[in-house]
Amino acid sequence: MRYFYHGMVQLGSNLSRASMTLRHINLRLILWFAPGVLLGAWLGSLFLVDLPLALVQICIAGFILLLCWGPPIPAVATGPVGTLLAAGLTTFVSLFVGATGPLVAAFVKQQQKGERFSTVATFATAMCLQHAPKAVIYGAAGFVFAEWLGLILLMIAAGAAGTWAGLRLLRRLTDSRFTLLFNALLTLLALRLIWQAISG
Incomplete structure (x- = not known):
């Protein structure tokens, strides 16, 4: 259930981020990302079970580190089929784990070749697509979130304020500085996943 609430907050926050960076969205990537989201959500709706969390966390962390610090992934992997x-x-994994955002971020960054505004805008839009099906799937599974609606809306508003402040800072960064900071943050998130998998 916590993944459902997390997904709703993330959906609202990423919607605000995407709307503030609308002209920078890479529509070609999104057009191929969207059907993949639908496919993953459909498969996930058939298997509403728990996956081995520690194994999934380590796998996600490994892919994040590879995408951040490894060699560029082949062009076919960032093309239409790979996307x-x-x-x-x-999307399938996010229905059970809720920790795939950093992995999508690392993938989008490579696909956008580190261009900061396109990376932020396209990632936000991709995450909107990924979190939206959760409302349908978990709602159909019987989860009721009306009692948490006020808190969810408050968290979304706080996320929008953070996005506004973050975009002001983003304008002052170069693409190379953004890439370095982005990789560093994603690495910290990957290490946190590894620690959670080991200690959990």
Whole structure:
């Protein structure tokens, strides 16, 4: 259930981020990401079970570190088919783990070659697509979130304020500085996943 609430807050926050960076969205990637999301969500709706969390966390962390610090992934992996498969896989896993955002971020960053505004805008839009099906799938499974609506809306508003402040800072960064900071943050998140998997 916590993944459902997390998904709703993330959906609202990423909607605000996408709307503030609308002209920078890479629509070509999104057009291939969207059907992958639908495929992953459909498969996930058939298997509403728990996956081995520690194993999934370590796998996600490994892919994040590879995408951040490894060699550039082949062009076919960031092309239409690779984007569709990545969307399907991460959407499927996100229904059970809720920790795929950093992996999608690392993938989008490579696909956008580190261009900061396109990376932020496209990632936000991709995450909107990925979190939206959770409302339908978990709602159909019987989860009721009306009693948490006020808190969810408050968290979304706080996220929008953070996005506004973050975009002001983003304008002052170069693409190379953004890439370094982005990789560092994603690495910390990956290490946190590894620690959670080991200690959990």
